[in-house]
Amino acid sequence: MALRPDLAIIADAVPATSRVLDVGCGDGELMVALRNKGVDARGLEIDPANVTAAIARGQSVVQGDANRDLADYPDDAFDYAILSQTLQTTERPDRVVGELLRIAPRAFVSFPNFAHWRVRLALLWNGRMPVTRLLPVAWYETPNIHHVTVSDFRDLVRAKGIKIERVWHLSGDKPASDAAASWRAEHAIFLISR
Amino acid sequence: MASLLHDIRHHSVTIAAPLPLDSGQVLPAVTIAYQSYGALNADKSNAVLICHALTGDQYVASDHPATGKPGWWARMVGPGKPIDTDRFHVICANVLGSCMGTSGPASPDAATGAPLGMAFPVITIIDMVRAQAMLLDHLGISRLHAVVGGSMGGMQTLAWAATYPDRLASALVIASAARHSAQNIAFHEVGRQAIMADPDWQDGQYYGSARAPTKGLAVARMAAHITYLSEEGLTEKFGRRLQARDIKSFGFDADFQVESYLRHQGLAFTDRFDANAYLYITRAMDYFDLADPHDGRLAGAFAAAKDVRFTLVSFDTDWLYPTSESRRVVQALQSVGAAASFVELSAPFGHDSFLLDVPALDRLVAGALGSGF
Numbered sequence: 001m002a003l004r005p006d007l008a009i010i011a012d013a014v015p016a017t018s019r020v021l022d023v024g025c026g027d028g029e030l031m032v033a034l035r036n037k038g039v040d041a042r043g044l045e046i047d048p049a050n051v052t053a054a055i056a057r058g059q060s061v062v063q064g065d066a067n068r069d070l071a072d073y074p075d076d077a078f079d080y081a082i083l084s085q086t087l088q089t090t091e092r093p094d095r096v097v098g099e100l101l102r103i104a105p106r107a108f109v110s111f112p113n114f115a116h117w118r119v120r121l122a123l124l125w126n127g128r129m130p131v132t133r134l135l136p137v138a139w140y141e142t143p144n145i146h147h148v149t150v151s152d153f154r155d156l157v158r159a160k161g162i163k164i165e166r167v168w169h170l171s172g173d174k175p176a177s178d179a180a181a182s183w184r185a186e187h188a189i190f191l192i193s194r
Numbered sequence: 195m196a197s198l199l200h201d202i203r204h205h206s207v208t209i210a211a212p213l214p215l216d217s218g219q220v221l222p223a224v225t226i227a228y229q230s231y232g233a234l235n236a237d238k239s240n241a242v243l244i245c246h247a248l249t250g251d252q253y254v255a256s257d258h259p260a261t262g263k264p265g266w267w268a269r270m271v272g273p274g275k276p277i278d279t280d281r282f283h284v285i286c287a288n289v290l291g292s293c294m295g296t297s298g299p300a301s302p303d304a305a306t307g308a309p310l311g312m313a314f315p316v317i318t319i320i321d322m323v324r325a326q327a328m329l330l331d332h333l334g335i336s337r338l339h340a341v342v343g344g345s346m347g348g349m350q351t352l353a354w355a356a357t358y359p360d361r362l363a364s365a366l367v368i369a370s371a372a373r374h375s376a377q378n379i380a381f382h383e384v385g386r387q388a389i390m391a392d393p394d395w396q397d398g399q400y401y402g403s404a405r406a407p408t409k410g411l412a413v414a415r416m417a418a419h420i421t422y423l424s425e426e427g428l429t430e431k432f433g434r435r436l437q438a439r440d441i442k443s444f445g446f447d448a449d450f451q452v453e454s455y456l457r458h459q460g461l462a463f464t465d466r467f468d469a470n471a472y473l474y475i476t477r478a479m480d481y482f483d484l485a486d487p488h489d490g491r492l493a494g495a496f497a498a499a500k501d502v503r504f505t506l507v508s509f510d511t512d513w514l515y516p517t518s519e520s521r522r523v524v525q526a527l528q529s530v531g532a533a534a535s536f537v538e539l540s541a542p543f544g545h546d547s548f549l550l551d552v553p554a555l556d557r558l559v560a561g562a563l564g565s566g567f
Contacts, residue, residue: 042533051537052554055505056561060533062524072525 003033005173006084006110006189013108013166013191014039018079021103023066023096024086028054035059042078044069067091070099078104084189087111087153088144094156101162101194110189113169115149117183134186150181150188157192166191199468200401202259204252204288204295205229209328213290216481219315222304226329227295228252228287231271232279234335241335242277242563243326243362244286245343245350248475249415249467251294254286255279260466266549276559282339289350290325291317291475293468297325300401300468311398311470319346319482323353327361337361340563344368344548345515346475349482352495352523356484359499366562368507368555369548371519372492372526373483378514381421382476385414389469398470411469412460419459424511424544428452485526492526499527505535505562507555509547535562 003011007030014020016038022031025043027050034041043061045051054061062069066083067090081100088111090096100107112134113119122130129139137143150169157164169176169185176185204227213221229252234241244254244267255271257264271277271284288296291314299314330338341362343351348370355365371378389395392410400406420428432452436442439449448454488494504527508520517538527534539554541547548555 040533048537048539049554051535052539052558055535055537056557058561058564060503060535062528062534062536063538064536072528074529074531077528077531 003029005170006168006187007033009168009170009189010082010084010108010110011037014080014082019077020080020082021073021078022082022084023070023100024083024089025054025059025061026050028057028059028061030082030084031059031061032057066096070096070103073103075102076105079106080104081107083107084110085112088114088146088148090146093146093148094160097156097162097192098160101192106165106191106193108189108191109153110187111148111153112144113150113182113185113188114147115151115182116186118186120183132186150185153188153190157190163193164190165193199260199293199466200300202294204259206295207329207332209332211328213321213325213328215315215321216318217316221297221315224290224325224328225295225297225301226287226290226325228285228329229254229256230286231255231284232273232282234283238335239337239339240282241330241338242282242284243330243338243341243354244271244277244284245322245326245341245347245354246286246289247343247345247347248418248479249463249472250347251292252286252288253294254284258466261462269551270556270559276556277342277563278560282563285329285333285335287326287329289322289346289475291322291471291478293471298468299398299470299474309399309401311401314470314474316477316481317474318478319349320353320357322478323350323357326350326354327358330361338363340364340366342366342368342559342563343370345370345545346479348515349479352484353482355499355502355504356495359496359502362502364503364505364562366505366507366559367520367523369509369512369515369545370506371515372495372523373485373519374480375519379480381417382480384417386473386476388413388417389473392469395469398473400469406464407469408461408464411464411467411472412457414460414469414472415463415467416456416460419456421514422544422546424513424542426511427542427544430542431455492522493529496527496530496532500530500532503533503535503562505558507536507548507558508538509541509543509545509552510538511540511542512545512547514545 011033019040022043031041051063081104119130168189169181170187206227208225255265288294291298341351341354348367389410392407394405395407437451437454484495485492506520508517524536541552
């Protein structure tokens, strides 16, 4: 099965032989791809059914909560930390980003862009919290408790003195141009470093 | 009965090398009874050691010679099963101090030939593991594909990783802990006192007599058995239902089904277990604390085990070795950078879940053993 496009970008960008922690690794899909290219990948995942599935695939995954359990990893335990589609679900995204860059010098962070034109339009025309392909759940039951835009994230990392090494924008499942990404990117992947 | 139990012949080897014990005493030679399943491959790289629990034995996947019942993990070990004997050479040895053929308190004194009883030295979990390593040396197996164990078997598995980190590729620890808690010790002490308070115990020298402390051992088993089950499981299985009667007897018969069940469990246990062995093995578990030699830092125990792949599993209804104890081990492993997997599975059976039908456990075990092989 083909990897989700954002995961494929990350899998491609992680150098072989590096050590990686995939935070919110799901059933280990990205980890399998990383392992196949020689990456030493470990995972953290909150859902026990997903953890079981990942371990059954031979991956090293610990059941835990990114809000609390990143504290158990020592400084610089990994070369890269990965947080894909999870930032907006955390209690304190700023602290989670800080933890990612404590346990690894570099981190991939991907999230749905809340400033995408469809989201803006939904709010503007309907006056309702948007329900879109990447944000498919109604406001009262969504796990996405901290919606974030590409510009918001840039502000956060600037405020924290974090460097942006590289950014990928996606629209649908295809790369989107960086021009007017704030409007046009449905999804963004940041590679950040200390 | 104990005498019948000790008449069973087990497959065993006697290794005439001294075994130094944590207590400072030395066993001059050690007999180890074991079973194996599946073929050992040419480069001896497919061996899996299964470590059994307190009252378990080496008959992991074969009928028990005393009770005739199927092996205690027959659902997990066999051809095509999660621990697949078509792929792995599975070894399970009766632990040191036990009563199924390995050296223990019922073993004869070398000088007199009489059973040692309480003259057998107190042993530890790490002593058990040292004896297993001697068996593997004898079998010419230098490195294990995996060590696997639940409950006390998990303690041995952790002790393997701490003691012989170069001799295993992976460790699978189920429903276990890296130390015995005050509550764990307390329950064991109740069991030991029940045995030692039985006049038939006779200071442990009951082997030659016609009396054995079966009543005390049965009570010990009853108390322990409660700790293996969840409250929810007990309620579901028995509730307040009466046993073979419609009204309460206003006496002290087993009025309730749960009483009748426990009495049966206690009594049946005495057919297959030796009271002194129960004393020695519970003591070994109580002494277990892997952090103890490292100033209380559990990570210190795993400093050399970075290359071992660990998988830990706990059960949400297990209050004997709760999830928090597994998490403590995982945290120690993460702090040394070892590859660790951990999941808490949901199962209604309490601590005993590791022996029972939990399909997710089967998938985990197969995955943990299969990777990289």
